[in-house]
Amino acid sequence: MRDEEKPFVYYKSGSGVKISPRNAAGWRAFAVWMLALFAASGIFVWASAVADEAGWDDRKILLYLLLPFLIVTTVWALAMFRYMKARSEIIDVDNLLEIKRDIERSDKRKRR
Numbered sequence: 251m252r253d254e255e256k257p258f259v260y261y262k263s264g265s266g267v268k269i270s271p272r273n274a275a276g277w278r279a280f281a282v283w284m285l286a287l288f289a290a291s292g293i294f295v296w297a298s299a300v301a302d303e304a305g306w307d308d309r310k311i312l313l314y315l316l317l318p319f320l321i322v323t324t325v326w327a328l329a330m331f332r333y334m335k336a337r338s339e340i341i342d343v344d345n346l347l348e349i350k351r352d353i354e355r356s357d358k359r360k361r362r
Contacts, residue, residue, distance in 0.1 A: 260338035269334045279337075283330045290326065294319040 257276030
């Protein structure tokens, strides 16, 4: 995939990572991932309400509903990160800042 076609931009720096949609395709893919999270959250809320009406105690709800929901959410987040990273143009912010500092240093030397 050429860099012009990639739907995401991956900003890599020493302090962290940021991935953002680059074009309409990126925003559509992001919306699909968010809809999947919304669906999983809705199922969890519905199942919690049903379990509460059935008289489940808090330990049962925690073990059979919350724990699987947290596992699914973690897997979802990791899968989304890998999907977006694989389809991203990678920009090394630290490298760009170092180039900018070098240019500023050379400009100061030229002015003297």
